[in-house]
Amino acid sequence: MNSLLGIARRSAWNRRSTLVWVVVSLALATALLWTLERLRHDIRTSFSQSVSGVDLIVGARSSPVQLMLFSVFHLGSVPQTMSMDSVRALSQHRSVSWVVPLSLGDSHRGFPVLGTTPNYFQHFAYGDKQPLQLQQGQVFAGTLDGLYEAVIGAEVARQWGYGLGQNITLAHGLHDHDHDHDPAHENAADKADDHADKPFKVVGILAPTGTPVDRTVHVSLQALEALHLDWAGGTPLPGGQIPANMARKFNLEPLEVTAALVGLKSRAAVFNVQRFVNVYEAEALMGVMPGVALGELWSVLGMGENALLAVSALVALVSVVSLMAVVLAGLNERRRELAVLRAVGAGPRHVLGLLTLEGLWVTSAGVFAGLLLAQGGMLLATPWLQNALGIRLQMAAPLPSQLALAACVLLAGMLASLGPAWRAYRLSLADGLSPRV
Known part of the structure; x- marks a missing residue:
């Protein structure tokens, strides 16, 4: 398993000129989801904590x-x-x-x-x-x-x-x-x-x-x-x-x-x-009653919040689909490479695991870059939000909902890699050594 992970990482690195744009799109999508969720949570917290003890x-x-x-x-x-x-x-x-x-x-x-x-x-x-x-x-x-x-x-x-x-x-x-x-x-x-x-x-x-x-x-x-x-x-x-x-x-x-x-x-x-x-x-x-009025406010804003979250999820979906498209597009060029792996003893399941792990590597890199981008952006934007809108973003531990969104992007990236991986799995050794033109 460790050797397969290493091969997947090196294979993705060798095709970095193509995959880097997929990583960038995944990073932007992750940063958008992460930031919107933190902003939504902190705005609600800021509003709910603005008045206390008033009946x-x-x-x-x-x-x-x-x-x-x-x-x-x-x-x-x-x-x-x-x-x-x-x-x-x-x-x-x-x-x-x-x-x-x-x-x-x-x-x-x-x-x-x-x-x-x-x-x-x-x-x-x-x-x-x-x-x-x-x-x-x-x-x-x-x-x-x-x-x-x-x-x-x-x-x-x-x-x-x-x-x-x-x-x-x-x-x-x-x-x-x-x-x-x-x-x-x-x-x-x-x-x-x-x-x-x-x-x-x-x-x-x-x-x-x-x-x-x-x-x-x-x-x-x-x-x-x-x-x-x-x-x-x-x-x-x-x-x-x-x-x-x-x-x-x-x-x-x-x-x-x-x-x-x-x-x-x-x-x-x-x-x-x-x-x-x-x-x-x-x-x-x-x-x-302040609590009741805030509840009415969130019910009004909830549709807008959900719409923004849906748009962000759509951006993430487009990024994941682009990953699948890039892997599929390069699959024909890699048929001989995969056949060589089969010839030296790699089984079909190894090929399936290799392409799935490559997708997971790329997705992980995009999610990690997105988290760094989101945290840096929020750190820079916090003074402006405080001055302009009175909203203070909390540089605290990630919210469970933020971690869940990041995990969803990772899972989606891995699932998107299964399509190309399944196609590579079905390629025969003879077809890989003598690809059809």
């Missing part, structure tokens, strides 16, 4: 997935708002332990700005109920004295090099300021939309979490109200600019927010509180 997300009645995506992941369009009166009524429910209002809609150089209360840093958790930790500084005070204070995520601080005490300005609306990464253009973007008259001081930097929190600027609800005192209909009032210090003299309690995170005294009461929210008479509200 309900409450907002204006819309799509559950849309409400969760915008309030937790800051993706999509701004849904309808809910009144603070409804937030207060919800907090007075006997089964509710805490309520944290959220207000979104502004941005800072492409990063979303979240208006909330200091309780957000106490109750919001991620992963396995891990609380938010400050890497530096402290949370904003949430008072008039500390009106223009901001707590930034780890990615915001890293990307822009921010430190404690640095002043930042916010922009009205959700803008993409990627071109501002060039320092020469830092002050050139959307000057008309910037709240440059009311700068914020960075008082805290959160430790990395691997969630959308890393890409968020956190300020108080009162601060957002102060920013928009001299705005109406999404545009600044002409000649009505209110200085930053003067804003403290106004009533800055918000009238409405985007959504609210709700924690219950007992998980058993979740359906009772959800029913209270869904039939609330003052305005049309909706209570969403």
Whole structure:
């Protein structure tokens, strides 16, 4: 068996100029399957670990997935708002332990700005109920004295090099300021939309979490109200600019927010509180359980995931078929070689095993090269995915599903070699020594 393996390896190496392209196609197909499976798993893990310990997300009645995506992941369009009166009524429910209002809609150089209360840093958790930790500084005070204070995520601080005490300005609306990464253009973007008259001081930097929190600027609800005192209909009032210090003299309690995170005294009461929210008479509200909303999201995305996996499998199948075609095409040229092997004592089963092992060698080389290509590509792409999409690929041990896909490619390659091997098996010694023209 060992001698047969050696002969198969040397035979494949002698025909490397032809088989190298088969190896390349198998490597690309394997890398595609391996990467898609890791990406699918890590995206789901990243989403599921982005919020923990929150029993309900409450907002204006819309799509559950849309409400969760915008309030937790800051993706999509701004849904309808809910009144603070409804937030207060919800907090007075006997089964509710805490309520944290959220207000979104502004941005800072492409990063979303979240208006909330200091309780957000106490109750919001991620992963396995891990609380938010400050890497530096402290949370904003949430008072008039500390009106223009901001707590930034780890990615915001890293990307822009921010430190404690640095002043930042916010922009009205959700803008993409990627071109501002060039320092020469830092002050050139959307000057008309910037709240440059009311700068914020960075008082805290959160430790990395691997969630959308890393890409968020956190300020108080009162601060957002102060920013928009001299705005109406999404545009600044002409000649009505209110200085930053003067804003403290106004009533800055918000009238409405985007959504609210709700924690219950007992998980058993979740359906009772959800029913209270869904039939609330003052305005049309909706209570969403994060796990259920994520399940709906995966059901929608599942078809796309399966389609991508099917396309990748088709690419792998084409590569395997090309292996069979190359071996079959070269079989006529090798009939005399195989006949010589038969003449020196190799039996038909040895010929069958030889061609099968050659296919296995080629397939193994393609799969191994594909795994190296996939791992290297993911290593290089991880910083970009983290910066652009907030997705962190885990450079961890291979998933069982990834290993199963690689094994399937290996098995398919071996099975594809059986066709040419069976044909060679049936060639007679006389036919090999005197091939027909």
